Amino acid sequence: MLEPFFKNYFNQSLTKYNSQVDTINNFGPMLSNLSDDEIRQRVQILKQKLLSNKNEADIICEVFAIVREATFRTLDIKHFDVQLIGGLVLNDGQIAEMKTGEGKTIVALLPTFLNALYGKGVHVVTVNDYLARRDAETVGRVHRFLGLTVGLIQEDMSPEERKQNYQCDVVYVTNNELGFDYLRDNMAFTQEEVVQRPLFYCVVDEVDSILIDEARTPLIISGPSEAPTQKYLQTSQLARVLQKNIHYIIDEKNQVVKLTDEGTLFCEQALKIADLYSPSDPWISYVLNSIKAKELFIRNTHYIVNVEEEVIIVDEFTGRTMAGRRWSDGLHQAIESKENLPIQDESQTLASITYQNLFLLYDKLSGMTGTAKTEELEFEKIYGLKVIPIPTHRDVKRKDFPDLVYKNQYLKWQAIANECIKMNEIDRPVLIGTTTIEKSELLAALLSEYNVPYRLLNARPENIESEAEIVSQAGCRGAITISTNMAGRGTDIALGGNLESLLKVKLKKFISDLVSVDFSTVLKSAQFDEFLVSFVPVFETFGLSKLNESSVREDLLEYLNEGIIPDRSDIMDFITAYNSFLKERAAILLEEKTLITKLGGLHVIGTERHESRRIDNQLRGRSGRQGDPGSSRFFLSLDDKLLRLFGGDQILNLLQNIGLEDDAPIQSPILTKSLESAQKKVEVYYFDSRKQLFEYDQALTMQRNGIYSERKRVLEKESLRDWIIEYGERSLYDITLAFSTSTNLTLDKFFALKTQELLGMPYQVKWESAKGDINVLLNNLKHQFQVSYTLKEAQLEAIEPGIMRELERSFLLQQIDFSWKEHLQKISALRDSIRWRSYGQRDPLTDYKKESYSTFVTMLNRIRHQVIYFIFRSKITIDFE
Template sequence: MLKALLGDPNARKLKKYQPLLTEINLLEDEFKKLSDRELREKTTEYKQRLEKGETLDELLPEAFATVREAGRRVLGLRHFDVQLLGGMVLHSGQIAEMKTGEGKTLVATLPAYLNALTGKGVHIITVNDYLARRDAEWMGQVHRFLGLSVGLIQSGMEPRERQKNYACDITYATNSEIGFDYLRDNMATTMEEVVQRPLNYCVIDEVDSILIDEARTPLIISGQVERPSEKYMRAAQVALGLNKEDHYEVDEKARNVILSDEGYAQAEKLLEVKDLFDPNDPWAHYIFNAIKAKELFIKDVNYIVRNGEVTIVDEFTGRVLQGRRWSDGLHQAIEAKERVEIQPETQTLATITYQNLFLLYNKLGGMTGTAKTEEAEFEKIYKLEVTIIPTNRPTGRRDVSDVVYKTEMAKWKAVAEECAELHEIGRPILVGTTSVEKSELLSRLLRDRNVPHNLLNAKPENVERESEIIAQAGRKGAVTIATNMAGRGTDIILGGNAEYMARLKLREYL
């Protein structure tokens, strides 16, 4: 009833952007007549006008019209009116909820260009290295055409290279790279070692994944501590001699274990010690970690073992976190459980959560297909409003009801059967799974049915072909099984991505 009386609050928000939208559309014909050089010179003109006291809001219609025309010339993509609305929402420091396939990547070019005119730097955050690289190469063409510098931060980059890329007008990076660079900068002893500039403006792609799902995830930089590795091996053996029913409880939510009195007694008996907490010969730390490793950390779900090393798999992105280790002896406990060489233990030197990191930016905007459900959290924690952007055309996607099975195996067999049927008629299929283990189970079931398919998970042999697998996943009859590596923000083009494949092959030959 209130909605009927007062009107839809979302529609009211969008209505206030309407005059700006009309102004941008009126400028379109004028900007089409400009030569490439004249269009590029607009950037210098806007910077000079900013220095003379004009505001970004006053420049918005012309800046957006400039980016729209550049996008049309460079990429062959013209921003739709709804994409311009999305850009305005992002510039005003809000979250734009845009449905899948509405071109969020292209939307980010608008506020990024406008805010980069100040010279203070803009960060565009994506959920993984692949997307950051793709967007910097693809959308970066628009910014470079308009005379702005575009940087890219990837894992494994040297500090000097990072410094150069952060100094660019617009920098594409992942949330974890930004976070770890921030921590390293805070540990730097001289200004020459600092790679980042002050955090100015940030556009987060898949904002609900980063600011809500991973909000409490701590980023930790550790230093080494020497502890005897034999204790980890012995503790792993003791953990096998204890059971959940009699000796301890597992708190899966808090990722913790609680030993009962019987558990303490049994552990002391197996170790042949009188007290697990004896300061001269402490065992409690090792036993707790050994039980956590046994109960809470599962091979091919939380980690994989390759080349005799335990490597973490990110639960949110499905990717291998190369060089990252769990701290406080947990990684060593897992190494002991898997009977691989035990590396030295680490202790925390610096830490921050994504929640605290992104609150450090002067201005923050975000986009995703699913934000309205978390609107209360966004407003309370980050003071970010959510605006729903309408689709450019009525959506043709059908969302069908969930199907529930009695057993997990029955579910996977049904998935395999459906994949076989759809493959027969030539429909491309993407199957999302939650872990390496589940993706390999489905792969086996499809092999049994002689269904050709590609597997995309954290195993190194699959990661190497990631770009190629995603580029071809939309081809007729293609079947792709993926963990959440091919989840958020991944563009799968129906018919396959011929242009990307051509670039990939060209890179191989050059």
């Protein structure tokens, strides 16, 4: 039965799952008495029922109960009732909002296993390679235990490895790899190059990060462009001398740069050109990008420069570097020029898709996160997904203190440092969230001056390597952790430390030293005792996986497979000694957690309000997991970006009027509400921009789906002869229709030349031969085309059997890809210019849809004509040497 507190917490949207949870629980005693093989046999029976179109509702409870039992046997974790509810919500194609530490990873096991039984493949999408690999290795054990195959897609995998992994029942993959694999599949030249299966069911982890934050940036596969790079050098030098508010105006809220009349004249004189906006030699985009690079894109905030002298984008939402990603439309080149780095060639879009339209391709989509309710409207409007908040297993005991607002940055950072010192004196763990690399290092330097120990996690490569270990140990006694962002870190912060993470790090380090040393000798050494002592702060009682002999053996075998240690039988002696030590230290480790709990748990400090409330909530949510105590407080200043843009001057005037001391902070519920109001304004603005991007991309999506479907049929079809015949007949119809509707009587000559060029005939067809009947002329042309095509086929096949089928496929794919690439360029230019139509009292979106469709139809006609033209002019050259 459901726990009493859970029943009291039930809201209307969850009540319908009440009876299902009871049924799942009722299966428990029966399943616990079955052997492993008997459970796997039941899985096969359930699978056959599903495949024979048995109603899913009749077997879902038993499937969930089996996964629950398998998870307990494999990971020693048993799903709570609230986690079962989360699984049911996900299976219904909705978003489950579950707080940090509530076990979203094992919740995803329930719907993914059920849907994997259909045999169509299920994707679990995460935000980075580390999380995908971790989930595939750990919770993937449950799927493997029940007889399913588990795949993993990583950045450095070959196409062959990707295809093999995509064929698995459950695939763990990042959103980036999923999107780029989809685009690459639709650029493939053979069916063997396609790696993905049709998109069936998907669970998106950190769904708000992927479907909301990432939705502003489309995925783009690009190729080299012939655009010049010299212009970036000239405009970068020009931007250095241009003056703000004289030559240009910055709209920081909307991230827009505008030249003044004086600025336009100055630039034209400096560049020695007549018109910045000339269509034949445009300069305006280069100038604006150089100013944006100077004013809006800051080093160590929006990007870093690595040792290879490359500009690497820093994700503002996750704090991670985005290697391989580049800003489009020349912005990246402008920043390279600003930093005096080698300017890479500008790229040209070959294929693109937004995450919004990518994930809408799935038959069923669901997601989970700790913070989705603030974006509920967008999820429902764009994705058709409802957000269902799931109650916590235990009541949240975290205290969220009111924000403290200081007059300037100096006072704010001083207050934060003092707060860290105060917490460090009582050994209470502290997590500090900063918005940029620069500010995280500023605080680190300040704490170093006070001799306060800390650990730093930001986008710099040297810190990323130890990310999981830093985050997992942020709850240790006296730990102070500075992080640029806590979204999608994927590792729980458990009070006292995360045993599994610490085990892997220390075990690997210890064992790596044993390659050339006798193992049995080491077991008796002081080095081994020191190694065991390092596990004093942590233990299995912190709600993590049970560390028994088998789990340690798995870790050791993993290292053996990596070639780190030799395969020796005395490893079992190590396992025995290790487990013995853990049992002896149980009481001490429990005291460690109890002490931190009495101190108040993890204290979270926010150094600035983010534009999105979700990011702030994610930071707060790191404290108070699973009923643990905790607290949070934000330290702000009047010159923080959000306050500066949304009312900082008014607050400063208020301070001066009431005569508040300079170093005294403001703590007011009214101020907190005004901040939240400012965040809502920013969220609405970004929602509107994402909605606009989605609406404009919808027109392109219909075209993209048509082109990609055409390509897919080309790859799958063995013979394209009938297809080419249809192309030719359609082309003849287009030509005939165009001339028949023309009132120009002098076009007869052009009609004859056009048909002769298309069909490659040695004679011309006269328009008068139709004698007024267009259908007669068209039928004659179609007949002549089929004869000509048959002759061309016989000519080529006589020299090289099978060559005609290869030419048909090759020309079709080449022309589709080339024309689509040109089409994307035209659509991009149209989208950039169409917004000016609003000044003429016209709807830009309506005009965009009409003109993009017209351009698309023209492109399809050109593809057909070009394919026929090239096939008729194909020749085989024989070299007799």
